[in-house]
Amino acid sequence: MVEFLKEIPTIRFMALRKYWYALSALVVAASIVLVLVRGLNLTVDFTGGVVLELGFSQPVDLEQVRGALAAGGVEDFQVRTYGTASELEVRLPPAGTGAAAEQADRVVAALKAVDSSVKLNRTESVGPQVSEQLAGQAANALLFTLLLVLIYIAFRFRWRFGVGSLVASLHDPIVAVGAIALLGIPFDLNVVAALLTILGYSVNDTVVIFDRIRERFRSMRKAEPAEVIDRAINETLARTIIVSGCALSSVIFLAVLGGETLRGFAVALAIGIVIGTYSSIYVAGAIALDLGASARDFMPPEKRGDVDDLP
Amino acid sequence: MQRYPVWKGVLVAAVTVAAILIALPNLYGESPALQMSRRDRAQFTPESVTEISGALQGAKIPAEEVYVDDEGRLWARFARVDDQLKARDLIQGRSGGQYAIALTSASRAPDWLQWFGLEPMSLGLDLRGGMLLVYEVDTEGAVAQLLQRLERDFRKELRDARIQYQEVAVSGHAVHVTLRDAGQADAARKALLAYDSQLTFAPDAPAGTLTVALSEAAIKERQSFAIQQNITALENRVNALGVAETVVQRQGQNRIAVQVPGVQDASEVVRLLGKVATLEFRLVDPVNSPLEAERTGRAPLGTRLYKQRDGFPVLLKRDVIATGEQLIDASFAPSQGEPAVSVKLDSRGGDEMLRTTSENLNRPMAVVFIEKERELVQRDGQEVAVDRSKEEVISVATIRGVFSNNFQITGLSAAEGTELAKLLRAGALAAPVVIVEQRVIGPSVGQDNIAAGTEALAIAGIVLFAFMVVYYRVFGIIADVVLLMNVVIIVALLALLDSALTLPGIAGIVLTVGTAVDANILIYERIREELKVGASPWASINAGFDKAFSAIGDSNVTMFLAGFMLYVFGSGPVRGFAVTLMLGIVASMFTALVGSRALIHLIYGRRRRIERLAI
Numbered sequence: 001m002v003e004f005l006k007e008i009p010t011i012r013f014m015a016l017r018k019y020w021y022a023l024s025a026l027v028v029a030a031s032i033v034l035v036l037v038r039g040l041n042l043t044v045d046f047t048g049g050v051v052l053e054l055g056f057s058q059p060v061d062l063e064q065v066r067g068a069l070a071a072g073g074v075e076d077f078q079v080r081t082y083g084t085a086s087e088l089e090v091r092l093p094p095a096g097t098g099a100a101a102e103q104a105d106r107v108v109a110a111l112k113a114v115d116s117s118v119k120l121n122r123t124e125s126v127g128p129q130v131s132e133q134l135a136g137q138a139a140n141a142l143l144f145t146l147l148l149v150l151i152y153i154a155f156r157f158r159w160r161f162g163v164g165s166l167v168a169s170l171h172d173p174i175v176a177v178g179a180i181a182l183l184g185i186p187f188d189l190n191v192v193a194a195l196l197t198i199l200g201y202s203v204n205d206t207v208v209i210f211d212r213i214r215e216r217f218r219s220m221r222k223a224e225p226a227e228v229i230d231r232a233i234n235e236t237l238a239r240t241i242i243v244s245g246c247a248l249s250s251v252i253f254l255a256v257l258g259g260e261t262l263r264g265f266a267v268a269l270a271i272g273i274v275i276g277t278y279s280s281i282y283v284a285g286a287i288a289l290d291l292g293a294s295a296r297d298f299m300p301p302e303k304r305g306d307v308d309d310l311p
Numbered sequence: 312m313q314r315y316p317v318w319k320g321v322l323v324a325a326v327t328v329a330a331i332l333i334a335l336p337n338l339y340g341e342s343p344a345l346q347m348s349r350r351d352r353a354q355f356t357p358e359s360v361t362e363i364s365g366a367l368q369g370a371k372i373p374a375e376e377v378y379v380d381d382e383g384r385l386w387a388r389f390a391r392v393d394d395q396l397k398a399r400d401l402i403q404g405r406s407g408g409q410y411a412i413a414l415t416s417a418s419r420a421p422d423w424l425q426w427f428g429l430e431p432m433s434l435g436l437d438l439r440g441g442m443l444l445v446y447e448v449d450t451e452g453a454v455a456q457l458l459q460r461l462e463r464d465f466r467k468e469l470r471d472a473r474i475q476y477q478e479v480a481v482s483g484h485a486v487h488v489t490l491r492d493a494g495q496a497d498a499a500r501k502a503l504l505a506y507d508s509q510l511t512f513a514p515d516a517p518a519g520t521l522t523v524a525l526s527e528a529a530i531k532e533r534q535s536f537a538i539q540q541n542i543t544a545l546e547n548r549v550n551a552l553g554v555a556e557t558v559v560q561r562q563g564q565n566r567i568a569v570q571v572p573g574v575q576d577a578s579e580v581v582r583l584l585g586k587v588a589t590l591e592f593r594l595v596d597p598v599n600s601p602l603e604a605e606r607t608g609r610a611p612l613g614t615r616l617y618k619q620r621d622g623f624p625v626l627l628k629r630d631v632i633a634t635g636e637q638l639i640d641a642s643f644a645p646s647q648g649e650p651a652v653s654v655k656l657d658s659r660g661g662d663e664m665l666r667t668t669s670e671n672l673n674r675p676m677a678v679v680f681i682e683k684e685r686e687l688v689q690r691d692g693q694e695v696a697v698d699r700s701k702e703e704v705i706s707v708a709t710i711r712g713v714f715s716n717n718f719q720i721t722g723l724s725a726a727e728g729t730e731l732a733k734l735l736r737a738g739a740l741a742a743p744v745v746i747v748e749q750r751v752i753g754p755s756v757g758q759d760n761i762a763a764g765t766e767a768l769a770i771a772g773i774v775l776f777a778f779m780v781v782y783y784r785v786f787g788i789i790a791d792v793v794l795l796m797n798v799v800i801i802v803a804l805l806a807l808l809d810s811a812l813t814l815p816g817i818a819g820i821v822l823t824v825g826t827a828v829d830a831n832i833l834i835y836e837r838i839r840e841e842l843k844v845g846a847s848p849w850a851s852i853n854a855g856f857d858k859a860f861s862a863i864g865d866s867n868v869t870m871f872l873a874g875f876m877l878y879v880f881g882s883g884p885v886r887g888f889a890v891t892l893m894l895g896i897v898a899s900m901f902t903a904l905v906g907s908r909a910l911i912h913l914i915y916g917r918r919r920r921i922e923r924l925a926i
Binding site for chain 2: 002003048051059062063078080081082089124125126127128137138140141142144145148149152153156189190192193194196197199200201203204207208210211212214215235236238239242243246247249250251253254256257258259260261262265269
């Protein structure tokens with residue numbers, strides 16, 4: 001049998017939780033400050049910008065075009081075919097007044113390397129793909145989702161656990177966004193999808209550990225709550241390592257081999273998986289513990305019966 | 312020897328076979344195609360196939376296949392987008408505007424699969440591209456509508472204030488009022504200001520007249536309101552099409568770009584999005600003869616001549632009671648066996664309707680249906696936009712009772728009623744919009760990137776599969792089979808629901824494959840734990856599944872709820888993610904809990920005794 005952990009480890013996770021709280025609080029604060037100060041590298045999806053329509057004398061290879069644009073110093077562009085294979089659309093982030101023409105010139109100059117007879121057919125401004133209304137909608141969706149998850153976990157476990165999972169599921173995307181701001185990863189719609197994935201992953205991880213905690217509270221009624229939670233985390237540690245390892249290795253493959261477009265998405269996911277694993281061990285369980293989780297939360301309701309009346 | 316319920320085994324087998332079958336067309340892929348339907352709604356015949364194929368051959372455009380589908384539409388499939396575009400130009404030129412031609416794509420799957428009605432799942436805009444429609448908003452029309460409303464309301468205000476006028480008319484961006492009695496100018500001004508205190512009167516108007524001109528700012532505001540309203544209406548319409556992952560965005564001054572990914576029926580989309588339908592409720596003129604007006608070609612003062620569906624003329628009052636702009640909801644609701652569209656108006660429309668119906672009981676009222684389409688037609692080698700506008704009285708009904716904002720329109724066929732309700736509900740547009748451009752757009756994620764991403768996912772998958780086999784041996788193989796089944800089921804479900812797969816959607820799949828792996832690992836780790844404390848193999852398997860169930864169940868239900876909320880409240884990419892998340896969770900619960908147990912029983916179930924489990 002191949003096994004990572006031959007024996008169930010006896011790490012006392014909860015004993016050190018004060019330090020981890022401090023670290024988490026620090027990282028969350030740093031993330032928020034980073035996003036506010038440095039800002040996110042929002043792509044055309046969010047900001048809108050300029051669309052250039054270009055005509056070539058013959059069908060062109062998109063990769064070659066991307067290479068030429070990058071070499072020509074054009075940044076944050078999106079390229080796709082438009083109508084036929086010899087017509088392209090290039091999207092750029094908004095430029096200041098007057099700078100649009102300059103931007104267009106730079107694109108055309110860069111593409112001369114691909115086809116000397118390249119022609120600029122049209123320049124037009126576009127609004128963001130994510131209108132304010134849609135962004136508001138998405139924010140609402142997220143809020144309702146978190147609330148429902150909180151209610152469900154509170155119902156299946158106890159409210160203490162619901163709060164623990166809520167804090168963990170807020171903690172993870174915030175830190176991930178902070179990391180994205182720090183690394184300057186372009187923030188596009190795919191990164192939004194990655195953040196949702198991180199949220200889902202974190203919730204899943206948390207629920208699995210909560211489930212074991214629930215089970216152990218029922219079977220170890222005399223033990224201290226911290227001891228029970230430690231035991232549950234240790235027992236699921238093998239599973240946590242394998243699952244996180246598998247997920248992490250998959251997204252690392254995606255980041256390394258998956259090409260430019262998927263890199264931001266994959267890196268965001270990788271960061272999220274690491275944080276999600278950490279938070280389901282430290283944040284979710286520890287908060288439930290400090291909110292007073294105990295064996296009493298999971299005891300069957302006391303039976304009132306005739307027994308009490310006997311002398 | 313352990314028994315496993317036969318029906319569960321049969322269920323797993325049936326689901327697997329069905330999923331593989333439904334997912335199969337994806338292996339063949341799609342080709343660019345043209346879909347043609349006749350404007351006169353007649354069906355294409357086999358002769359048209361020969362004719363079109365001949366024309367294509369004559370122009371040396373290689374077509375993969377030309378055929379007529381069940382609904383009498385003609386399809387032509389090509390290997391390359393360039394051929395598709397050339398063929399469209401050719402056929403459009405030949406047909407002289409008789410065919411509606413849509414750029415779309417068609418399945419390359421063999422006939423027997425298509426005979427089952429099985430189609431490959433569609434890919435989203437980012438992965439495969441799609442169709443781009445650029446609409447131009449008639450912002451001038453929006454301003455004109457505002458002026459008309461002012462004209463109408465001025466008349467009403469002056470009447471109510473008992474101020475006699477000779478004329479209230481719109482010219483340019485202004486409304487001119489000519490009073491009977493010049494002395495009442497101040498009173499008139501007061502009455503109009505009471506209606507809207509923002510009105511500005513031109514200072515140089517001659518005595519006895521008032522001129523209300525719209526300010527530049529008011530015009531700008533009205534125009535940008537019209538564009539914003541159109542964007543919202545188009546978003547609603549596109550969402551009503553049920554195609555996931557569409558994009559609606561403002562482009563330039565007065566244009567809106569709509570991007571729809573691989574739709575099955577492009578012409579239907581163009582038709583539904585391109586039509587501008589609105590309603591007007593008007594009173595019928597009971598005095599003058601419509602036949603007389605038709606003969607002389609002149610409608611009496613204060614009326615307009617319209618045609619009914621059966622061709623009979625009808626004279627309607629110029630004053631509009633309510634328009635589609637005031638519509639809140641419309642739904643198809645047959646009443647007493649007769650098709651009917653139930654209409655709900657806003658309070659302003661309702662007030663007007665209440666006033667009109669109470670003053671005109673037992674007089675006829677008409678519903679005018681206005682539909683506008685603009686098409687690009689080839690004329691002398693140039694593309695010319697042609698407006699087709701249809702104004703038609705769809706019903707004339709006697710006002711039987713007083714009603715306000717809730718009533719029904721009858722006198723339509725069931726099909727017309729359904730479509731009318733759909734169009735009205737999708738949003739009556741304040742300003743007419745017209746298509747000025749229709750194009751096929753390529754994917755925003757480059758082909759190389761898609762290839763690289765697929766390759767990376769494949770390698771990650773192989774590594775994961777290998778790890779599972781090394782770590783869990785026979786049970787690892789079971790997990791791998793079950794995971795493959797999981798992916799096939801997701802693809803099949805996506806194909807069935809005709810939901811386009813996008814990058815965010817793939818993120819959802821990656822997440823659910825992750826949870827499926829997790830579910831298997833949870834079960835196997837539990838089985839190992841049970842074996843360690845000395846339970847027998849079968850007892851361990853059963854206990855493993857039972858004990859892991861609470862964790863798998865709770866985590867999957869939580870995620871499903873999350874997916875559901877994201878679907879209900881989100882839109883665009885968030886929705887794409889939510890769809891695959893929910894489908895994936897259903898697939899993963901089924902495969903991990905039912906599928907993998909069935910496989911274990913298949914492998915170990917027949918043996919009398921198992922000494923050891925290869926886990």
